């Protein structure tokens with residue numbers, strides 16, 4: 407593909423990968439120039455800045471973006487794409503050069519961490535469109551979108567703790583999981599999925615599109631970003647000893663077979679929290695609030711280079 411005929415907008419989160427994006431940006435910029443990309447770029451200046459950068463660039467007729475960062479940066483770019491109404495979302499294409507901590511989304515799509523190899527994938531120009539999840543929190547009209555995995559409960563609690571361990575790399579999520587075990591309390595919830603109502607004490611509820619989260623964990627059973635369905639896992643009242651005993655199963659995906667875990671394929675799910683203390687909700691590793699949620703799917707809404 408002729409990269410010169412497209413205008414690219416490169417979004418760099420200087421904080422991703424514990425500052426690696428900022429450190430390696432001169433090298434990546436040189437590689438993009440060597441590969442004849444014609445681009446403008448911006449560093450994000452604050453947490454949700456990518457959303458505004460995407461809106462502004464789309465107004466200026468940019469249709470091709472490159473994300474330099476981790477799962478959080480991609481999440482914000484996706485939210486920028488999903489919350490504009492200038493063009494159909496699937497007409498905006500995103501290439502990813504992963505420099506995050508977990509880098510979980512790229513694992514599903516086999517996008518390499520090597521800069522040159524990731525750039526070659528973008529240059530080649532192959533595109534795919536995956537499904538996007540839509541979360542409405544407490545019935546608010548402004549939804550949050552996710553491209554990888556969302557969850558409520560223990561995983562949200564881990565996300566709330568993990569930030570301070572990210573200097574140790576992807577293991578931060580495992581470390582955060584172990585630390586969180588000692589302070590998290592299971593909560594009462596009612597989940598409605600495929601006309602079934604499941605009530606009771608809950609460790610966490612996960613809604614997956616792609617395969618990996620939490621730095622390589624596999625917490626849903628049969629996620630497929632292209633099948634138009636959410637892959638839902640309800641981890642019921644597991645205690646900390648059961649979690650410790652099953653830690654390896656979090657990484658090899660067999661946790662979904664555990665007796666207190668139920669899984670579903672569905673196009674929507676609603677989760678009601680029956681507690682005064684609402685647990686955290688996370689989407690793609692970003693905390694998005696607390697409360698009751700409704701989750702639905704938007705088929706093939708996100709186009710990316712692969």
Ligand SMILES: Nc1ncnc2c1ncn2[C@@H]1O[C@H](COP(=O)(O)OP(=O)(O)OP(=O)(O)O)[C@@H](O)[C@H]1O
Nearest residue numbers: 423450451452453475476477478479506507508509
């Ligand atoms: N200039 C900034 N200052 C502070 N935070 C920022 C800035 N720009 C973006 N962010 C926030 O940085 C957070 C982390 O980014 P990102 O997820 O890309 O990296 P990571 O956490 O290292 O990787 P991963 O999510 O793959 O583990 C995101 O929540 C994003 O909103």
